[in-house]
Each structure stands twice: as structure tokens, then as C-alpha cells.
Amino acid sequence: MPRCYDIAIVGGGFVGNTLACALATVPGQIALIEGKPISPANGKSPNRDERSIALALASQKMFDALGVWEQLGLHSIAIKRIHISDQGRFGALRLDSRNYESECFGYMVPAEKLILSLQKHLQGFENIQRVQPYKVSDIESHKDRVVLHGNGESIQAKLLVAADGSQSYIRNKLGISVQENNYHQTAIVGNISIDSDHQFTAYERFTRYGPLTLLPHAGNNCGFIWVLPNHVAAELLARPDEDFLLTMQRAFGYRLGYFSRVGKRFSFPLSLLVSQQRVHQRVVLIGNAAQTLHPIGAQSLNLALRDVVELSETLHSTPGVSDEIHEKLHIYATARQSDIRRTIRLTNLFNFLFTTNDPLLSRTRGMGLALLGAVPIMESYILKQSSGAPSTAARFLPGNSLQSP
Numbered sequence: 001m002p003r004c005y006d007i008a009i010v011g012g013g014f015v016g017n018t019l020a021c022a023l024a025t026v027p028g029q030i031a032l033i034e035g036k037p038i039s040p041a042n043g044k045s046p047n048r049d050e051r052s053i054a055l056a057l058a059s060q061k062m063f064d065a066l067g068v069w070e071q072l073g074l075h076s077i078a079i080k081r082i083h084i085s086d087q088g089r090f091g092a093l094r095l096d097s098r099n100y101e102s103e104c105f106g107y108m109v110p111a112e113k114l115i116l117s118l119q120k121h122l123q124g125f126e127n128i129q130r131v132q133p134y135k136v137s138d139i140e141s142h143k144d145r146v147v148l149h150g151n152g153e154s155i156q157a158k159l160l161v162a163a164d165g166s167q168s169y170i171r172n173k174l175g176i177s178v179q180e181n182n183y184h185q186t187a188i189v190g191n192i193s194i195d196s197d198h199q200f201t202a203y204e205r206f207t208r209y210g211p212l213t214l215l216p217h218a219g220n221n222c223g224f225i226w227v228l229p230n231h232v233a234a235e236l237l238a239r240p241d242e243d244f245l246l247t248m249q250r251a252f253g254y255r256l257g258y259f260s261r262v263g264k265r266f267s268f269p270l271s272l273l274v275s276q277q278r279v280h281q282r283v284v285l286i287g288n289a290a291q292t293l294h295p296i297g298a299q300s301l302n303l304a305l306r307d308v309v310e311l312s313e314t315l316h317s318t319p320g321v322s323d324e325i326h327e328k329l330h331i332y333a334t335a336r337q338s339d340i341r342r343t344i345r346l347t348n349l350f351n352f353l354f355t356t357n358d359p360l361l362s363r364t365r366g367m368g369l370a371l372l373g374a375v376p377i378m379e380s381y382i383l384k385q386s387s388g389a390p391s392t393a394a395r396f397l398p399g400n401s402l403q404s405p
């Protein structure tokens, strides 16, 4: 006999865990299914995610409304300033959150703390069961239910949310095609120590190799994401730490003083993946399973969290996952389309402008930056995109439809 749930969420990453928190007050039983084993409590997992994630203000408000920020906020660093510059060219664009009547543009949070805070929060809900490790290895999709197979047992649910990442097993198994654009780029990610104060500033620097982002961390430390053509990334990854640090220092300059130490480096090959269908019978795709974006501009998770808000509203308005769920899921998918398309266009534009070596276009990039500095409307348009649409998160605030216990 299969174990039966109202909703099964496959994927215990950022998106699956956040959705489970947002659905905690929906009547019914929810399974949160994750293939990887539970990480050891000593924090020494070999799969440790050492990234920090940039959260837009709207995402921070959402975590606050869900009751997760109280813990997570203790580990966060505010981004109060943004500094954009171009190697080999004079001038820089400087944005200060105070000019936008805001204390900050967003927050950096350690990826590991984000997952742990979500998992801890979920422990308070009896209707949510963590099923882990359970690797889904087969799926039957019916008109009225979905049956999952894995680890020698079956799980049945009235609704399945696939939050199983870029290479989504569920998406592939259901034969849902993806539009793929290989950027032929790799992101090298890691942490460095600096010998000056970052002053809560995020730096975006167009280097001759590719765009380099430095993000404020606790103390005199910064996280970096360096987007590079594959062959350059392979060459830089192979270099010893001191060599790598020196190359990055030369490309970035000395506005943050001397770089003194680099931690473990990680690499991520970059592709845009867009699922051609988000809903299939009683299955809905979300997060990286639905769309995986270029990391430039830190849009991807923030976008997925807006999916989470909309989907949880849909499910709150369909208690018990009634028969109208199918129609509701299609309404959900249609409602999300324009935000997703807009965000993909924006990250592609950023990536194109920030990586082109064409002399004419790179001059245009300089002009684009100047224009961005000079025309507040454009600037605020970009900032609105970068910080997420506040109206969506506002619906999560206490007193609105979703509340933490």
C-alpha cells in the first residue's frame, strides 16, 4: 500500500523547503521528499554549499512573514550600496539605498543557514513529513493522482510539486521538453578575505575575462562569482590559490585593498533552461525545474520565490486539492508567465552587455551604465527587477492570507 498525502513536494532545496513552509497552514498532509541523505549536524558534509545567496527585499519580507527571518536574519548582511565598474575604463556607477528611501537593496545569506532555518521552521508543523533520503526513480501520473516510486516503497499524492532542480527527473520522465541555451560559460564561486571594510557594498566589475561580482560577507570577507568562458574558467580553476587570487586582484583593482586569502573554489557550468510546460495533469514544476537562469544579477531564486508565493496562494484557495485544481494550476502558470519572461530577458541582457568584447558594444555598455546613472526611471526599473516586485511579497505579511503558527 502506498503512503498517501494531499501534496508531495519532490526536492528539498531552497524552493521545496520554502514552499513547504508557505503551505504549512493548508489543510491536509504534505510530504517533502529529498533524495540526498540528511547532512551531519557537525556541518562537515562533503556536499556543503558554501555560497551566499543574495535575497531581494521582497524575498526577505516573505521569509519574515513566514517566520523564518527571525533565525535567518541573524546570519544576514545587508547590501546598502552597489558599485558597477568596467576594467580599463574610467568612471563607475554608484547606487546607494538611501537614495531609494530604503535601508538596503537586499541581503546576503549563507546558503547553508537558509536551508537549516527553513528545515528548523518546518519541524513545528505536524502535517508536514520530511521523507529523506528518498530518491524518486519512477512516477505514474494519473488524472486524479500521482504515484511515486523509489527506495522500494510508493508514495501517492493528489498533487505533486516538482522542485527537483535543473536536471529534474520528474520533468524528463513526463516527457516535458526544455528550451536550452548553453552560455558556454562557467561561474567560479568562492570566498575571499580582504584587508579593508566592504561597507556593505556589492561590486559588479566587468573584467577582460568576464563579469566579477564581489558580495559583502561577515567581517572582512566577501563572496565572489566570476563568470568566465569555459576554457578560461578551467585554466583559472587549475591555478594555485595565490596565482588565482593575484589574477582576481589585478582584474578587480584595489578599491577593497588587498585580497589576502581565498577559500575552496566551486564551479557551475551555465545554461538557461526553460521548461516548455509547467503543469502536466496533477504535476506542477517550480524553481530550477521550471526555469534555470544565468546567475548574473542574482535573479533566479528570487524569481522562484515569487513562484512559491503565487502557487501557495493557489493551493490555499483550493483546500484539500479538490477537482478544480487542474484549472487553478493552469491559471497559476499563466499568471507567472510575464514575470518569468521579463526576468529571463533581463538576465540575458545583463550577460550580453557584461561579457561582450565587441569594441563598439563595450562602448555602448559604458554609455548604458552612464545612462543608467543619469536616467532615474531606467535605474529604478532595473532596481525594481533586481529587488523583486514588492507587491507579491506583501501578500505574505502578517494579517494577510498566509501566517506562520
Ligand SMILES: Cc1cc2nc3c(=O)[nH]c(=O)nc-3n(C[C@H](O)[C@H](O)[C@H](O)COP(=O)(O)OP(=O)(O)OC[C@H]3O[C@@H](n4cnc5c(N)ncnc54)[C@H](O)[C@@H]3O)c2cc1C
Binding pocket: 010, 011, 012, 013, 014, 015, 016, 033, 034, 035, 036, 051, 052, 053, 054, 055, 134, 135, 136, 137, 163, 164, 165, 166, 168, 169, 187, 189, 225, 268, 286, 287, 288, 289, 295, 298, 299, 300, 301, 302, 303, 304
Ligand atoms: C553560482 C550561482 C550563484 C547563485 N546565486 C544566486 C543568488 O545570489 N540569488 C538568487 O536568487 N539565486 C542565485 N542562484 C540561483 C539559485 O541557486 C537557484 O535558484 C536555486 O538553487 C534553485 O533551487 P531549487 O530548490 O529549485 O533547486 P535545487 O537547489 O537544485 O534543489 C533541488 C533538490 O531536489 C533534489 N532532487 C533532485 N532529484 C531528485 C529525485 N529524483 N528525488 C528526490 N530528490 C531529488 C536534489 O537533491 C536537491 O536537493 C545562483 C546560482 C548559481 C549557479
